[in-house]
Amino acid sequence: MNNLLHYARKYKKELILAIICIEAETIFELIIPMIMADIIDVGVANGNKSYILMKGGQMIAFAAVALLLGHACARFTAICGNGIGAEIRKAEFQKMQTYSFANTDRFSTSSLVTRLTSDVTTIQNSITNGMRPGFRSPVMMLTALVVSFRLNARLAMVFFIAAPLLAVILFFIIKNVRPLYGKMQGAMDLVNRAIQENLRAIRVVKAYVRGEYETDKFGEVNTYLKNTSERSFSLAALNMPAMQFVMYGTILSILWFGGNLVIGEHMKVGALTSFLSYVLQVLNSLMMFSNVFLLFTRSLTSWRRISEVLTEEPEIRDDRATDIEITRGGIQFDHVYFKYRETAKEYVLSDISFQILPGQTVGIIGQTGAAKSTLVQLIQRLYEINSGEILIDGQPIYKYTQDHLREAIGMVLQKNTLFSGTVKENLCWGKENASDEEIREACRIACVDEFIDRLDAGLNTVLGQGGVNLSGGQKQRLCIARAILKKPRILILDDSTSALDTATEQKINDGLKDALPDMTKIIISQRISSVSHGDQIIILDDGRVNAVGTHDELLNHNEIYRDIFESQQKGGGLLA
Structure with missing residues (x-):
């Protein structure tokens, strides 16, 4: 709760104002039954119309004030709930940016999406919908209890039977529904994963005519979510009828015993009417409070999942970094060992040792599964090595800050990644404030200029999600141009020319050599023609x-x- 309240600090003013409005509204509503008792016992009993009108006017005024306070409360709770939700989402997203690849491997993408959306929405709704009854119910219940005992202590003893019975019912429901909420959020992860996988691989699904299979697979996880949700909400829904059963049983008891007291002239009709109003307020308060507990139970489940993201410690930190910069781009691997998990039996990379001089072009080749991509990811410190040392310009890579290390190394990944937006916006990921001349030069080196004029709006052409309106070769050249625009000290091409013909690939290599002769280049490829011109080749x-x-x-x-x-x-x- 302390961690959750941390995100409410920015909205402390709205939170306090909401609580004040809730309590003030409650007080005005509690006064109304007392006025109603006076109208019956004094005004109606004595036939005093002016007294009835005066008290009626008071009731209308108090009801109007309560209405205004209720409106203000709704506004402040909405600001508070949605604001806290936004702060939690922001904190989660910022935390994810600090993760290494090893951290993200522990969570599935679909689960992270659910924790950023559905789980945060659950907490947001719990605050927005639970704050009013949560603060209103205890005050109303305690005040109504005190007034009820003052009106008739013997009749108010019925609460000592109703309250424990309601508490037992609520405890039973919460005990059984809490684990179901956890399963329900997990089931939502599975649904998101199925949707994500299908949309990402929609071309493969259609190419293999596997739409029916994917539909059946989605149907399984969707049915699991439906069944889990049904069990959760069916159990939670028992709260309302159980509470109403106890409430109406209590009212019948009061009418029975209270009626006898009125017949015996030990109690006035107005007092009994007022007493019933307070009884209804007490029982309604208990009912509302039980609903708050159910909201709170569900939000705790979501908060536990969110906390796992927020408390995940980044495996790669800058605690050993110093104020140094990469100036030349020489690389050395010294007996490096690496495996993805500490518990894995075998190393993915074993006893890796080689040296790349500044400005050299080095090819890396090997069979599929030889861990070529893994090796270059270690240079950017996307994973932490298990033993050995990687040095750049003679300094261990942990002595450079992660931001500087990755800024000094340009990497074009095996899988091309483009973002929604224009071609120019995608290129400027390499250098945010790049001039038009710099962009044109990067496009020339990467042979983007060969097709850019054929696009609808040139550099201002809007790309679909992932660059769906470009061919594979066009996407690869754009990604290479984006990396060149950074003018990094080290450029890594991870099988990033596989969709290009040999002539275009040779033009790009020649352009890199002429325009950026001092840049260290590492080229991973399955084709010997891509690496044969290198100063050295690592197998x-x-x-x-x-x-x-x-x-x-x-x-x-x-x-x-x-x-x-x-x-x-x-x-x-x-x-070639």
């Missing part, structure tokens, strides 16, 4: 460095390299 085999050398050296002395070369020659992958 990875099953997570280990098999050999390091030039194209000619490896072709003459390394069996793996020679086998790849010969198979690509037979398949038509001749060197």
Whole structure:
């Protein structure tokens, strides 16, 4: 609760005003039954019309004030609830930005989406809908109890039977519904995952005509969510009829005993009417309070899931960073070992050692699954190595801040990622304030200028989500141009020219060499033609460095390299 209240600090003013409005409204509503008793016992009994009109006017005035206070309360609680929800979402999103890849691997994407949306909405609704009854009910209940005992202590003893009975019912419902709420949010994660996977792979689904299969798969998780939700809300819904059963039983008891007291002239009709009004207020307060408990129970389940995101400790921190910068771009791996999980039996990369001099172009080649992409991700410190050391310009990478390290290294990933917006906006991810001349130069080097004029609005063409209105080769060239625009000291191309023909790839390599001769370049590829021009080529085999050398050296002395070369020659992958 302390952590949750932390996000309410910004809205403390609205929170306090809402509570004041709630309590003031409650007081005015509690006065009304007392006025009503006076109207019956004094005005009606004595036939005093002026007294009835005066007290009636008071009732209308108090009701109007209560209405205005209720409106103000609704406004302040809405501001408070939605504001706290926005603060929690903001904190969650900011926390996610600090995660390493290892942190994000612990949560599924669909689960993170649910925790950012549905779980926060649950807390938001609990505040908006629960604040009024939560603060109103205790005051109304206690005040109504005091007045009820003052009106008739013997008749008010019925509360000592009704209250424990309601408490037992509420305890039973909450005890059983709380674990179901957790299952329900987990089921929502599964539904989001199914939707996300299907939309992301919609082209594959249609290509393999697997729409019916995907529909059945979605139907399973959707039915699970439906059944879990039904069990949760069916149990929670028992609260209202159970409360009403106790409430009407209490009213009948009061009417029975109170009626006898009126017949015996031990109690006036107005007092009994007023007493019944206060009894209804007490029981309604208990009912509202029980609903608040159910809202609170569900929001606690959501807050626990959100807390897991907020309390997740980033595996990679800048606690050992110093005020140094990458100036040359030399890279050295010194007996590096890495595995994704500490509990994994085998290392993904084992005893990796090599050196790349500043300004060199280095190719990395190997069979599928040789951990080539994993190796370059370690350079940007997207994962933390288990042992050994990675140095840039002679300094361990942990001595550079993560922001500077990643700013100094441009990486074009194996999977092209473009964002909704214009072509220019996507390119400016590389350099936010890039001039038109810089953009044109980056486009020339990456051969984007070959197709940019054919787009509807050139650089101002709006891209669909993920760049769906571009071909694979066009997306790859845009991603390369975006990385070039950063003018990084180190550029990593992770199989990022696979959709390009050999001639275009050669033009890009030549452009990089001419325009950025001092930049260190690492090229991962399955094609020998992509890396043969490099100053050295590293062969990875099953997570280990098999050999390091030039194209000619490896072709003459390394069996793996020679086998790849010969198979690509037979398949038509001749060197350009």
